[in-house]
Amino acid sequence: MTLSPLPAVLIEPMVRAALAEDLGRAGDITAEAVIPAGLTAGLALVARQPGVIAGLDLAALAFRLMDPAAVLRIERPDGSAVAPGETIATVSGPARNLLAAERTALNFLCHLSGIATATANIVAAIQGHKARVTCTRKTTPGLRLVEKYAVRAGGGANHRYGLDDAMLIKDNHIALAGGIGPAVTRARERAGHMVRIELEVDTLAQLEEALALGIDTVLLDNMPPEVLARAVALVDGRAVTEASGRVTIETAPAIAGAGVDYISVGWITHSAPVLDIGLDYRA
Numbered sequence: 146m147t148l149s150p151l152p153a154v155l156i157e158p159m160v161r162a163a164l165a166e167d168l169g170r171a172g173d174i175t176a177e178a179v180i181p182a183g184l185t186a187g188l189a190l191v192a193r194q195p196g197v198i199a200g201l202d203l204a205a206l207a208f209r210l211m212d213p214a215a216v217l218r219i220e221r222p223d224g225s226a227v228a229p230g231e232t233i234a235t236v237s238g239p240a241r242n243l244l245a246a247e248r249t250a251l252n253f254l255c256h257l258s259g260i261a262t263a264t265a266n267i268v269a270a271i272q273g274h275k276a277r278v279t280c281t282r283k284t285t286p287g288l289r290l291v292e293k294y295a296v297r298a299g300g301g302a303n304h305r306y307g308l309d310d311a312m313l314i315k316d317n318h319i320a321l322a323g324g325i326g327p328a329v330t331r332a333r334e335r336a337g338h339m340v341r342i343e344l345e346v347d348t349l350a351q352l353e354e355a356l357a358l359g360i361d362t363v364l365l366d367n368m369p370p371e372v373l374a375r376a377v378a379l380v381d382g383r384a385v386t387e388a389s390g391r392v393t394i395e396t397a398p399a400i401a402g403a404g405v406d407y408i409s410v411g412w413i414t415h416s417a418p419v420l421d422i423g424l425d426y427r428a
Contacts, residue, residue: 146336148222148223148297148298148309149212149321150202150223150225151290151291151294152201153202153206155290156202156203156290156291157206157210159203159287159288159291160203160206160207160210160249160253161210161251163249163253164207164210164211164249165234167245167248167249168245168250172245172384173241173244173245174177174358176240176241176259177241178242179220179251180241180244182241183239184239184240184241185238185239185240186237186238186240186243186426187235187236187239187426187427188235188236188237188243188247188424188425188426188427189232189233189234189235189236189424189425189427190204190232190233190234190235190236190250190251190254190422190423190424191230191231191233191422191423191424191425192227192228192229192231192233192420192421192422193230193421193422193423194229194420194421195226195227195228195229195421196226196227196258196259196261196262196420197224197225197226197261197262197264197265197298197299198222198223198224198225198227198229198233198254198257198258198261198420199223199224199254199257199258199260199261199294199295199299200223200253200254200255200256200257200258200291200295201217201219201222201223201233201234201244201254201297203232203250203253203254203257203291204217204234204250204251204253205219205234205250206218206248207246207249207250207253208236208238208242208243208250210246211242211243211245212238212239212242212243212246212412213248214238214239215236215237215238215239215242215243215246215301216236216237216238217234217235218234218235218236219234220233220234220235220262221234221383222289223235223261223298224261224298224299224300224402225385226265233254233422235427237284238309242396245428247424250424251422251423253291253422253423254422255322255419255420255421256288256419257291257292257294257295257298258295258419258420259417259418259419259420260292260295260296260299260414260417261295261296261298261299261420262299262420263266263299263412263413263414263416263417263418264278264280264295264296264298264299264300264301264410264417265299265300266394267301267392267394267397267408267410267413268299268300268301269387270349270394270397270398270399271400271401271408274401274402274404275401275404275406276388276400276401276404276405276406276407276408277301277302277406277407277408278296278300278301278302278397278408278410279296279301279302279303279304279387279407279408279409279410279412280292280293280296280301280302280303280304280406280408280409280410280411280413280414281304281389281409281411281414282304282305282307282308282413283411283414283415284414284415285414285415288411289306289307292307293306293414294415295414296414299412299413301413302407302408310340311340311341311342312341312342312343313334313338313343313344313345313364314328314329314332314342314343314344314345315345315364316345316347316366319345324352325344325355325358326354326358329342329344329355329358329360341361342360342361342362342364343360343361343362343363343364343385343387344360344362344363344364344377345351345363345364345366346363346364346365347366347367347368349372349375349376352365352376352379352380353379356379356380356383356384356386359383360384360415361384361385362384362385362386362387363376363380363384363385363386364387364389364409365386365388365389365405366389366390367386367389367390367391368388368390370399370400370402370403371403373388373400373404373405374402374403374404377403377404377405378404385406385407386404386405386406386407387405387406387407387408388400388403388405388407388408388409389408389409389410390410392408392409392410392412397410
């Protein structure tokens with residue numbers, strides 16, 4: 146898997162904001178009181194749980210923004226699987242500033258590694274099927290860019306980034322437009338030639354109507370696996386198929402077995418548990 150790093154210009158504002166929030170009005174008064182000025186230290190980022198790593202660039206940036214003299218050496222890059230006790234990276238530099246950046250660095254690293262781990266677990270659960278795991282717009286406000294990056298680190302794919310890069314016609318759109326036909330017609334009139342249109346359907350009857358309109362992608366919402374299989378057979382390659390609705394590691398294999406192209410999972414970004422990672426002093 147080739148994982149391209151996020152440009153620093155995109156992640157620096159969120160790391161700066163997180164540091165400023167933590168430093169408050171007077172900085173790290175504990176470190177300044179307890180640690181002698183000028184003391185340098187070496188610390189290690191160590192996995193406490195098995196998982197997949199994501200977010201090292203943000204962690205490194207947190208340390209460097211606190212002190213340009215900080216040096217982070219990566220042992221297990223983003224996208225790597227780690228075991229408990231394994232060293233992910235080491236960081237060295239002025240001790241006061243390393244500790245001031247510790248929580249911000251770990252907040253990003255633990256959160257994004259949790260997303261990568263959750264994604265990787267579902268990807269592993271559906272191995273052998275053609276379906277790919279994809280995320281949704283159910284992301285933490287302000288963190289969508291990095292959370293979607295973490296999904297890629299875990300082997301998943303990204304759905305649209307926002308409301309402006311693709312059209313997804315959902316149930317409320319259909320109701321307010323007066324039906325599937327009018328909704329799709331108006332969407333086509335507005336969409337540019339590079340904009341794809343996806344339509345959410347809840348029933349096979351709606352699916353048949355969508356296929357008659359030549360829709361690009363169908364979102365098969367909350368259909369049990371046996372109905373999904375019938376839907377995939379009905380589509381017969383005429384559109385991209387995406388399944389959604391209360392997907393878990395336990396239910397994902399049966400959903401993938403129905404033959405869909407994508408399985409969208411909201412909780413991998415909005416509710417994935419953090420991966421426990423610690424920062425340990427190395428004497």
